[in-house]
Amino acid sequence: MSKKNILIKTNILVCLIILAGFLLTAILSYRANYSSALENVEQITDLTSEGIYYQLSTIFTKPVNVSLTMANDSFLKNYLAGEAGRLEDDSYIEPLKEYLGAYQKKYGFDSVFLISTASGRYYNFQGLDRILTRDNPENVWYYAMLEDSEDYSxxxxxxxxxxxxxxxxxxxxCKIYDEKDNTIGIIGVGLRVDYLQTILREYQNDFDVNAYLINEQGMIEVSSEHSGYEHLNLFEENGLTDIRDELLGWKEEGTSKSLWSSGSAPSGKRAYVVARYIPEISWHLIVEQDPPSLIAKLRQQLYHTAVAIAAILLIILFVIGFVIGKFNKHILRLTQEKEEAFRKATEQLYDNIYELNITQNRAAGVSTQRYFESLGVPANTPYDKALRVIAEKQIKEEYREGYISMFSPENVMKNYRSNNTHLQYDFMISLDDSGYFWMRIDAYIYLCTEDHSIHMFTYRKNIDAEKRHELKTEKKIQTDEMTGLLNKTATRQHISAALTLNPEKKYAFFILDIDNFKQANDLHGHDFGDYVIIRFTDIMKSNFRTDDILGRIGGDEFVVFIPVNDMESTIAKAELLVSSLRQTCSYHSSSWNITSSIGIALYPDAGTDFDTLYKNADTALYESKRLGKNRYSFFRE
Structure with missing residues (x-):
């Protein structure tokens, strides 16, 4: 061993010992402080949640109480009762303006309004603003509330x-009722979302937490950056789906529910989350803190230690020089290439995600609408028609009807009513001229409370490699290794499936046996016998189509199952088969004459299932043997 090699190995050993010592010290220090940091996360989040909860409760109690107070004010009830006769009277509105304006000024609300259910008039502290109609989508909330049983929302x-x-x-x-409990109006007040967002943002900046107000479906109503107008689901956006049900199920007033997210959900993360229920508004307060944001200082210390280790190692490694440096660069490059490949593969896990409004039979999002239009579907085309366009343009023919049937609005609604909210379908698709590949769609069905419609998210994933491997393995399991024909189990399955799918057709069930095959093995050996079977199989294959069912069910026993038109064509096929199989087989220095006996059972006369057809065809085969072999026989009662 050269001195240079000894020196390199010695330096490497020293570096490893030093590195191990420093890393052990750094890791022990890091772990010692980790538990303390997690406790700090929990304490800060719990206290912040409590502070936000009481501040929001105070903020929302006032508008709820004020709305209920105005809803029971006899002034408004009398005013609405007299509206019908004074629709053209401008002086009628002035007292109402002053009334609403007084509440607006007194409590500092951004909006105070009154809606008459009789006329649809929308009044506020500025007077008559507009008249509400059903054909305006902006008024959906109003008509939904009229039909709801709740007093306020x-x-x-x-x-x-x-x-x-x-x-x-x-x-x-809040609803206004007359003496007969009929709804005669809706009174309400409004707070600008940006006011609440400012409060939540202050907590976020001061305590490094994220706070959200969400509804019963997990949709974000208010956060520091978002509002309910954007229709975002907190649990899907933040990867907290694993604790969704526990958080939404917590409704004990004045108490909180604290949980650690496991981070096991797709795109999930480990975070500490505190939930409180605000009964005044029927919303949940969710306060979340991501531990890495607080543990960053610990990591910085670890990084500083790592830098110190690196500096010491560089001094030692300076002796080794250019060779080790070059080697490290090579390893780094390979690692980066691997990470880049992994990133690209991860991005391709789901090719596309689309949302559909099943109830209204249309695309629910801009990206879905654009996808439809990219395939030539005119804007505002109903979803069920767009589904057929997609099938015609992209999906391989034999999978189209299954695709349409699986994701049709009727089937989606049927599954939803049966409490099945997950649909899955594998099919072959072509996105360009490069050919078809396997795709899987996972679809999730849910009720959207925003528009009271059934929606469906579809996730498309390329499973080509996985599916082709699965089919290849399945084919290998079903195939007889020597002949390439179906094995006995697969033969039974394929014949049974054909009888189930097309019971109205006529079929012929053939059993073929090589006459005196034991003699070939005894005279010429098993290698010759194997060659006879392979030769026999090749002749069989040449007499049938690729979609006919051919199987080897024993050593020299074979089954053929084919659709037939009539007895004449079946007899012709049997005669041709006996003639074709009458061959002289030569292999090396050995020669032997092949003949075959055949038994035939016709479906449905000789049986309607595999076992019966097999038994009766075997009886016919025995008859061919009894009559001298090298012939065929039909089963007859």
Whole structure:
């Protein structure tokens, strides 16, 4: 061994010992502080959640109480009762303006309004603003509330009032009843979302937590960056689906539910989450803290230690020089290439995600609509028609009807009513001229409370390699290794499937046996016998189509199952088969004459299932043997 090699190995050993010592020290220090940091995360998040909860409760209690107070005010009830006769009277509106304006000024609300159910008129502290109609999608909340049994509700929407600039606002709406408990109006107040967002943002900046107000479906109503107007699901956005049900199920007033997310969900993360229920508004307060944000300092210390280790190692490794440095660069390059390949593969896990409104039979998102239009589907085309266009343009013919049937609005609604919210379908698809490949669609069905419609998310995933391997393995399992024909189990399965799928057809069930085959083995050996079987198989294959069912069910016993038109054509096929199989087989220095005996059972006369057909064809085969072999016989009662 050269001195140079000894020196290199010695330096490497020293470096490894030093590295191990420093790393052990750093890791022990890191672990010692890790538990403390996690406790700190829990304490900060719990206290912050409590602070936000009481502040929001105070904020929302006032508008709810004010709305209920106004809803029971006899002034408003009398005013609405007299509206019908004064629709053209401008002086009628002035007292109402002053009334609403007084509440707006007193409590500092951004909006105070009154809607008459009789006329659809929308009043506010500026007077008559507009008249609500059913054909305006902006008024869906109003008509939904009229049909709801609740006395008051909250909704997040843009404020359409003149000079409100369409600002996103939280409205607290309350029904007004007459003496007969008929709804004669809706009174409400509004708080700008940006006011609440400012409060949540202050907590976020001060305590490094994220706070959200969500509804019963997990949709974000208010956060520091978002509002309910954007229709975002907190659990899907933040990867917290594993604790969704526990958080939404917590409704004990004045108490909280604390959980660690396991991070096991797709795109999930490990985070500490605290949930509180605010009964005044029927929303959940979710406060979340991502531990890495607080443990960053610990990691910085670890990084500083690593830098110190690196500096010491560089001094030692300087002796080794250019060779080790070059080697390290090579390893780094390979690692980066692997990471890049992994990143690309991860991005391709799901090719596309689309959302459909099944109830309204249309695309539910902009990306889905654009996808339809990219395939030549006119804008606003119903979903069921767009589904057929996709099938015609992209999906291989034999999978089209299955695709359409699986994801049709009728089937989706049927599964939803049966409490099955997950559909899956594998098929072959072509996105360009490069050919077909296997794709899997996972579809998830849910009720969207925003529009009270059944929606469906579809996730498309390329499974070509996985599926082709699966089919190859399945084919290998079903195939007789020597002949390439179906084995006995697969033969039974294929024949049974054909009888089930097309019971109206006529079929012929052949059993073929090589006459005196034991003699060939005894006279010429098993290698010659194997060659006879292979030769026999090749002749069989040449007499049938690729989609006919051919199987080897024993040493020299074979089954053929084919559709037939009539007895004449079956007899012709049997005669041709006996003639073709009458061959002289020569292998090396050995020679032997092949003949075959055949038994035939016709479906449905000789049986309607595999076992019966097999038994009766075997009886006919025995008859051929009894009559001298090298012939065929039909089973007859």
């Amino acid at each position: 909250l909704n997040v929407d843009n404020d359409e009032v003149v000079n409100a600039n369409n600002d996103i606002t939280i409205f607290v709406n």
